[in-house]
Amino acid sequence: MTGMGSDINHRFARAYWYITAVVVASLMAVRGINHIGALKRLKAARDPASNPHPTRPNTLLSQLWATTTAIVREISLPQFFVPVRHLSWLTPPPLGRVLVLLVYWSVIAYFMSWHAVVHDVNFWERIGYRNAWVTLTQLPMIFLLSMKVNIVGFLIGTGHERLNWLHRWVARTMFVTATVHGFHFWTEWVLADFVELEMETMPMVKYGLGAWAILLWNVVIGFVPIRRLAYEVWVLQHVAASIAMLVLVYLHVPTNARFLFWLAVAFLVFDRAARWALLLWQNLRFKTGGSACQGRRRVGHQILARAVADTTTVVTIKDVHFAWTPGQHVYLWIPRLGPLEAHPYTIACARRIEGTCCCNSVQLILRKHKGFSKRIHSYASKNPEASLTGFLSGPYGAPPRWDIYETMVLIGASTGASFTLPLLEAAAQADFVGCVKRIEVLFVARTYREIEYYVQRAQKAGDALSQRGVTINIHVAITNSALGSDGLPLSRNETNISHITASSSGESNPKTAIKSSPHQDSSCCCTGTNADEKDTQEQQEKAISSLPVVREYTTRPDIEQLIRQPVEVAYGETAVVVCGGPEIVATTRNCVSRLSDERAVHKGTGAQGIYLHVEEYSF
Ligand SMILES: Cc1cc2nc3c(=O)[nH]c(=O)nc-3n(C[C@H](O)[C@H](O)[C@H](O)COP(=O)(O)OP(=O)(O)OC[C@H]3O[C@@H](n4cnc5c(N)ncnc54)[C@H](O)[C@@H]3O)c2cc1C
The missing domain is CATH 3.40.50.80 (Nucleotide-binding domain of ferredoxin-NADP reductase (FNR) module)
Known part of the structure; x- marks a missing residue:
């Protein structure tokens, strides 16, 4: 794939990741400034006599920052909602995200076309190669944005669930560039009456077509109405399809372009390894017994599920081994009720306070839908005293601070x-x-x-x-x-x-x-003397x-x-x-x-x- 215009193509591939680094660094800087502002507010709040309104900017610099922030917020928040039943999924993202996408597409369009659209004998091939690179360059980004243990989220202070929209849009953009890549090569072969020979002599073409077909599949069935039909099945096939696509990409691209493939694999492997490590860490105990609530398990957690209304189940998970901030969520896996399903639920209690609870439990409040949540509700209704064994992964998410606003x-x-x-x-x-x-x-x-x-x-x-x-x-x-x-x-x-x-x-x-x-x-959430x-x-x-x-x-x-x-x-x-x-x-x-x-x-x-x-x- 090095092919025509390889210098420029390589340069653009590097530029894409340099731009990403600059954007992440800028967001980290914004986060740092806001963090310093938050510390100042809290310090001032401890001395109300000297500053009764610590959340008001009181220097020229902080006023400038507040004005800029207000303008960015005003521009980024508006959202057009489609109020039609069954069509509300067509609601576009809020304006801020739309603007981010427009900027992203401008950069990609520039990469796709800069000095490539020249009507000479190499027209088809030049655009074909350029878009091959633009496509492959975005591949690691898709995997980076899909990580649950998300490095970008960790750096800029956000959760994986808030980056997921970008993962989908980058994938859709990559589908467009992959199509442009394939279309130009294909057209060239058609014009030269070369298609059959190309397919026979170059097996990598078939692998490329296979990867493109999987990308098309992922994009089409990723749209909300299909994705939400059976979300858990969708996730399983999505992971399998994406791994199959990676294998085909590996077979399709030449060795000197494989570093981008390996970057994507590195993100995928890191995420999976980190998730497994978290899962093991949070669900294995070397010591058992001793908990006043009798809830300690060597493997997994004791789970109590209580149906508190027709549509609500309160789930108490005993003896968790992690700290969390209010608003974070965990993935709950109860093999007996869904062997291959892990569902996200927000921890519905504030952080545990030392000495207030003897068993370090967390509570989740589940609304009944049609799948796992329905099964657990009916289990809890029929077996109000029974307990289950389940596993947790997390906590995930970066909820807002509650203490720095008036x-x-x-x-x-x-x-x-x-x-x-x-x-x-x-x-x-x-x-x-x-x-x-x-x-x-x-x-x-x-x-x-x-x-x-x-x-x-x-x-x-x-x-x-x-x-x-x-x-x-x-x-x-x-x-x-x-x-x-x-x-x-x-x-x-x-x-x-x-x-x-x-x-x-x-x-x-x-x-x-x-x-x-x-x-x-x-004093204890589970038992009471x-x-x-x-x-x-x-x-x-x-x-x-x-x-x-x-x-x-x-x-x-x-x-x-x-x-x-x-x-x-x-x-x-x-x-x-x-x-x-x-x-x-x-x-x-x-x-x-x-x-x-x-x-x-x-x-x-x-x-x-x-x-x-x-x-x-x-x-
Ligand atoms: C970060 C986060 C925190 C959440 N916190 C809570 C909470 O505290 N309480 C609560 O009641 N609900 C919460 N939810 C929603 C909850 O995860 C889903 O309602 C639940 O997974 C539905 O399971 P089901 O099999 O019964 O759903 P289904 O009847 O199969 O589907 C109902 C809806 O849930 C979605 N869904 C199904 N499985 C998942 C999944 N694994 N991940 C994400 N969405 C899914 C489907 O797309 C569909 O829109 C949270 C979701 C997220 C993303």
């Missing part, structure tokens, strides 16, 4: 609350609340039963926070109908937990309602009298109002964290962008920044 708006739709609740609980459990002065929490679900468990925990966390001077409001929006789950109307009102419990679950005694929730925050129970009961009685206010809505929540109100009264920066489906995510993106633009954030009006963090729980 106001937090946490929006969780359905099990999206598993992402936002741990942030709230982390704030409630921390010794120092950092810069936080106000938190608005919104839970959205079709029925109250889906989120009852989250609301109760949020109230306890909210109580702890309000006692420390943080203003906290909890909003609950039930979108299914104008009626509560037991037929009582849920008019927009302000209420405490006893009203909610009475109107939603039919439970008349609020204390019982709280107690009956699984795994409440007692009588003394523990007494303590817990006393705490709960005390808590009920001071639980924070909950506002209920029977319609879709007005996200704009929810964000606007706290932003308009904030003296410092606001963080909006949203976790939910594509519609609520797009709405929130557009609201934040509009609000930031309308208020001319950091452009001389005094309006302060709005940071947005989005999680979608989907690939």
